[in-house]
Amino acid sequence: MLLKYKYKLKPHKSQTIIIANWLEMARKQYNYRLAERLNWFEATRTPVNACPLNISVVPVDQIYQNIPEFRIQTRDGRKKDSNGNPITKKGDQHPNIVSGYVVWETVQLADLAQTKKLFPEYKSMHSQVLQDVIQRVQTTMDNFTKPDQKGKTSGRPKFKGRHYYNSFSYPQFSNANIVKNANGRFCINLPKIGLVPFVYNRSIPLGFKVKTGTVIREVDGYYISFTVEDKTVPVEVAEIQPTLKNSKGIDLGLLHYAVTSDGEFIEVPKFFRFSENKLSKLQVRLAKKQKHSQPWKILKGKIAKLHQLIARQRLDWQFKLAYHLLSDCQVIFLEDLQIASLVRRCKAKLGDNGQFLPNGQSAKSGLNKSLQDAAFGQFVQVLEYVAWKLGKRIIKVDPKGTSQHCWECLNKVSKSLSDRWHSCPKCGQELDRDYNSALLIQKIGLLSTQEEDITSVKTAVSFSLAEESLFFP
Numbered sequence: 001m002l003l004k005y006k007y008k009l010k011p012h013k014s015q016t017i018i019i020a021n022w023l024e025m026a027r028k029q030y031n032y033r034l035a036e037r038l039n040w041f042e043a044t045r046t047p048v049n050a051c052p053l054n055i056s057v058v059p060v061d062q063i064y065q066n067i068p069e070f071r072i073q074t075r076d077g078r079k080k081d082s083n084g085n086p087i088t089k090k091g092d093q094h095p096n097i098v099s100g101y102v103v104w105e106t107v108q109l110a111d112l113a114q115t116k117k118l119f120p121e122y123k124s125m126h127s128q129v130l131q132d133v134i135q136r137v138q139t140t141m142d143n144f145t146k147p148d149q150k151g152k153t154s155g156r157p158k159f160k161g162r163h164y165y166n167s168f169s170y171p172q173f174s175n176a177n178i179v180k181n182a183n184g185r186f187c188i189n190l191p192k193i194g195l196v197p198f199v200y201n202r203s204i205p206l207g208f209k210v211k212t213g214t215v216i217r218e219v220d221g222y223y224i225s226f227t228v229e230d231k232t233v234p235v236e237v238a239e240i241q242p243t244l245k246n247s248k249g250i251d252l253g254l255l256h257y258a259v260t261s262d263g264e265f266i267e268v269p270k271f272f273r274f275s276e277n278k279l280s281k282l283q284v285r286l287a288k289k290q291k292h293s294q295p296w297k298i299l300k301g302k303i304a305k306l307h308q309l310i311a312r313q314r315l316d317w318q319f320k321l322a323y324h325l326l327s328d329c330q331v332i333f334l335e336d337l338q339i340a341s342l343v344r345r346c347k348a349k350l351g352d353n354g355q356f357l358p359n360g361q362s363a364k365s366g367l368n369k370s371l372q373d374a375a376f377g378q379f380v381q382v383l384e385y386v387a388w389k390l391g392k393r394i395i396k397v398d399p400k401g402t403s404q405h406c407w408e409c410l411n412k413v414s415k416s417l418s419d420r421w422h423s424c425p426k427c428g429q430e431l432d433r434d435y436n437s438a439l440l441i442q443k444i445g446l447l448s449t450q451e452e453d454i455t456s457v458k459t460a461v462s463f464s465l466a467e468e469s470l471f472f473p
């Protein structure tokens with residue numbers, strides 16, 4: 001079981017300077033290494049429609065000219081075989097190019113020695129923190145080039161601007177890094193920075209070991225986030241058989257934040273509107289200031305703090321809501337929403353002369369903003385976490401058709417987004433459309449756990465038709 005624990009750091013002035021320096025150095029290193037990777041990536045590839053299949057675009061020797069063929073190990077490896085001899089020894093040669101591909105991570109890790117020679121300030125940085133920067137470049141390039149389980153890749157990695165690189169990590173941490181200083185104050189021993197006081201407001205759970213530590217810069221100061229692990233605690237989810245009594249269905253939406261199948265309507269709390277009004281007023285004032293002037297910077301800081309406040313209020317409220325929803329049931333059925341595809345931009349429409357035609361994006365932007373504000377993705381994560389903690393269960397249901405069909409007879413009643421009321425001509429059901437969806441989600445969820453063939457509204461409809469034909473041939 002892996003958890004994350006976050007604490008506020010209270011560094012001295014001298015420590016703050018070191019941390020800020022390290023962040024800037026890490027950012028520069030990150031951008032340089034990313035450029036190396038992207039240059040290589042672009043030099044060795046052509047667009048699909050212009051690809052000469054039989055020859056390399058760039059001469060092969062030119063591709064490899066700056067990359068040494070081998071990396072020579074400088075000291076014995078830590079891992080040992082059964083006789084106690086190190087598996088890899090000093091002087092061993094490791095190839096940098098394996099079957100035509102450059103092993104970039106090791107090439108760049110080995111090149112750090114060169115960086116330290118050229119820029120001696122990097123010697124003051126903890127070596128593992130510096131190595132972690134290269135690991136981050138590797139991860140972003142992997143996300144860019146290797147498709148995930150759904151066949152999707154993330155976009156081209158971006159270079160990080162001044163305010164966009166806000167954390168560095170120590171990959172090897174332990175409980176021994178949490179100590180008390182001479183005054184009896186709790187401190188974190190950050191190697192090469194020193195004892196940094198921090199607010200130890202909740203202790204690491206018993207039996208859990210601190211694995212890594214990440215220093216994070218936020219608008220109101222610095223934080224440290226630990227990953228803590230206890231391998232003996234199982235991660236498994238509770239196996240509860242859902243029934244009509246112990247379960248509920250939940251429909252998430254923008255008009256009501258959530259509607260449950262018990263008929264409970266949950267509204268977005270008013271303090272969000274209040275903070276939003278405050279935010280828009282500040283933004284109007286900011287627009288009138290001269291960019292990068294002192295008053296502009298002060299206002300900018302205020303806005304950033306307000307954004308942080310809103311994010312924290314939202315998370316806090318979502319946790320309270322999750323506990324409330326799970327207080328009187330064992331299983332919750334939820335739509336399996338694809339937030340990313342909901343928020344996607346509309347496709348551009350081009351006219352005859354290549355000019356852009358209206359494509360409805362401005363109307364959708366308003367909807368997208370509300371969807372992002374509502375943070376349903378985060379709420380689903382919170383709900384799953386709370387359910388796991390309480391030993392309860394969350395089951396996701398295919399959302400297709402849950403707003404269009406009648407929960408009682410599964411008859412299709414077409415509605416547009418603005419139709420708020422569901423009235424079924426077949427069985428005479430009269431109720432709010434979101435309430436209908438919540439009831440339908442519960443029904444489909446229950447059916448899907450009882451019948452193997454049913455996974456969505458569509459299969460449920462065909463199943464009920466087949467059943468009807470048995471009784472009324």
Ligand SMILES: [Zn+2]
Binds near residue numbers: 406408410425429
């Ligand atoms: Zn009906």
